[in-house]
Amino acid sequence: MKLPVAFRDKMLSLLGESEYSEFIEALNGDRQYGLRVNRLKIEVEKFKKLSPFGLEPVPWTEDGFYISGEDAPGRHPYYHAGLYYIQEPSAMLPGMILGAQPGERILDLCAAPGGKTVQIAAAMRGKGLLVSNDINAERVKALVKNIELCGVRNAVVLNESPEKLVCNFEGYFDRILIDAPCSGEGMFRKDDSAARSWESFKCERCTQLQEPILRNADKLLKPGGTLVYSTCTFSPEEDERMIAGFLREHPDYSLVEIPKIAGIEGGRPQWANEDVDFTKVARLWPHRVRGEGHFVAKLVKAEGVSSVTGITGITSVTGSCCNAGSTPDNTAKKTNSSDRRGEGITSYDELPESFKEFVRENLNEMLEGVYLIKGHNLYQLPEQPPSLNGLKVAKFGWFLGTFEKNRFEPSHSMVTALGAFAFKRVAYLNSGSREVGSYLKGETLMLEGEKGLTAVCVDGYTLGWAKQTGDMLKNLYPKGWRRLS
Numbered sequence: 001m002k003l004p005v006a007f008r009d010k011m012l013s014l015l016g017e018s019e020y021s022e023f024i025e026a027l028n029g030d031r032q033y034g035l036r037v038n039r040l041k042i043e044v045e046k047f048k049k050l051s052p053f054g055l056e057p058v059p060w061t062e063d064g065f066y067i068s069g070e071d072a073p074g075r076h077p078y079y080h081a082g083l084y085y086i087q088e089p090s091a092m093l094p095g096m097i098l099g100a101q102p103g104e105r106i107l108d109l110c111a112a113p114g115g116k117t118v119q120i121a122a123a124m125r126g127k128g129l130l131v132s133n134d135i136n137a138e139r140v141k142a143l144v145k146n147i148e149l150c151g152v153r154n155a156v157v158l159n160e161s162p163e164k165l166v167c168n169f170e171g172y173f174d175r176i177l178i179d180a181p182c183s184g185e186g187m188f189r190k191d192d193s194a195a196r197s198w199e200s201f202k203c204e205r206c207t208q209l210q211e212p213i214l215r216n217a218d219k220l221l222k223p224g225g226t227l228v229y230s231t232c233t234f235s236p237e238e239d240e241r242m243i244a245g246f247l248r249e250h251p252d253y254s255l256v257e258i259p260k261i262a263g264i265e266g267g268r269p270q271w272a273n274e275d276v277d278f279t280k281v282a283r284l285w286p287h288r289v290r291g292e293g294h295f296v297a298k299l300v301k302a303e304g305v306s307s308v309t310g311i312t313g314i315t316s317v318t319g320s321c322c323n324a325g326s327t328p329d330n331t332a333k334k335t336n337s338s339d340r341r342g343e344g345i346t347s348y349d350e351l352p353e354s355f356k357e358f359v360r361e362n363l364n365e366m367l368e369g370v371y372l373i374k375g376h377n378l379y380q381l382p383e384q385p386p387s388l389n390g391l392k393v394a395k396f397g398w399f400l401g402t403f404e405k406n407r408f409e410p411s412h413s414m415v416t417a418l419g420a421f422a423f424k425r426v427a428y429l430n431s432g433s434r435e436v437g438s439y440l441k442g443e444t445l446m447l448e449g450e451k452g453l454t455a456v457c458v459d460g461y462t463l464g465w466a467k468q469t470g471d472m473l474k475n476l477y478p479k480g481w482r483r484l485s
Helices: 005-015 017-027 044-050 089-098 115-124 137-149 162-169 192-196 203-220 240-249 337-343 353-362 412-416 434-440
Strands: 033-037 064-067 084-086 105-108 129-133 155-158 173-179 221-231 253-256 282-284 294-301 370-374 377-381 393-395 398-404 407-410 426-429 452-458 461-468 473-475
Touching: 005 017, 033 089, 064 089, 084 115, 089 115, 089 173, 089 221, 089 282, 089 294, 105 115, 115 129, 115 137, 115 173, 129 162, 137 155, 137 393, 137 412, 162 203, 173 203, 203 221, 203 240, 221 240, 240 253, 240 294, 353 398, 353 407, 353 452, 398 412, 412 461, 426 434, 426 461, 434 461
Parallel strands: 105 129, 105 173, 129 155, 173 221, 426 452
Antiparallel strands: 033 064, 033 084, 155 393, 221 294, 253 294, 282 294, 370 377, 377 398, 398 407, 452 461, 461 473
């Protein structure tokens, strides 16, 4: 592998000659491949029995597995059914360390392309509110697609700067994950372009981005909340020193021990020159673990400390900078939907009759939650979010479909987020069949069945919609998602 000379010199100085040799040897070795089971759609033990791939457990997460580099998991029908997310094994650690729980309010602040978001969503089990944000509009498109592919039903997707979020979400979140933009040194073995772009995206530039992200995350996190900061770089400036600087400015935070298993090491206190116990953080080195480079720190904010005043016993006011939210003790969850109709929030009883008719004709269950109408689009969330006024919203929640004149057109994300049992008409395809390949290409299938809108499944797991005409299954799989071969 061709590495930048300045990077080599820096790592030699940091590691010393002996460890540097091990490090370079690892970078010149084979990369590791992995997938993480999507527990929103299938339990881990069931997937292990169903898997067409050889699986070896990733030791730091229960739902992650090493796979062979010769496998092609992105081409298998199970990928299109959202049964797993393809993810580098080391990248599975931050989301697991966050410790998301059902019913919480969680922010993935730098979320695209979405691997950690769907990991968090799986832990939340569809309960609570997940806000997934990324400042890059192009990357948000991939984020939205991955959320829909994996059947996430409780996520709002935003395309904003962290400081803009403070207006609507100050002191709102129980947990925040920052997978920070970084110099990407830990991805050199995985991605040659990361090494080539290192000169133009060095750590000096990245630290200028990371510092304000952390400062604003503090304002967004409620007292007693958990903050996880991670990078995929080796740079002390972006790792130990970044956390040391944050702790100097925010003494109400404390580091939490991350278990050291399977070669995971602590941080290097000597690189920070601070009186901080960096043995509590986690460093994943390619010459120590089966994975690429990663740094992870878990911090807990003290109870009863305002992110604005710093005075114990005074809590911050959500939405204080634009009057868009409410106090932490009077959240949107407790607000009557009639007070939010101007923002499109409504109840099932108030929805257009075309949607209710669609439910009666096609579904076996009522979709419970809070409904949001935005233009012609219908969304749903398990609870009301704070006001999103003034924010760039890419996805207001689980996208159910659109109102077209006197009818309701369901979305692809509706079918992918529900199990086969939810639908009155289902076409069951086998993962090894010719028909499932044809369906994923957008082709019409010559299959008999009851007339009407039909959920197409592979081995019992939803893939998408089709329309049964009797002896023909007309394909409704989205054009932008279809396989070309």
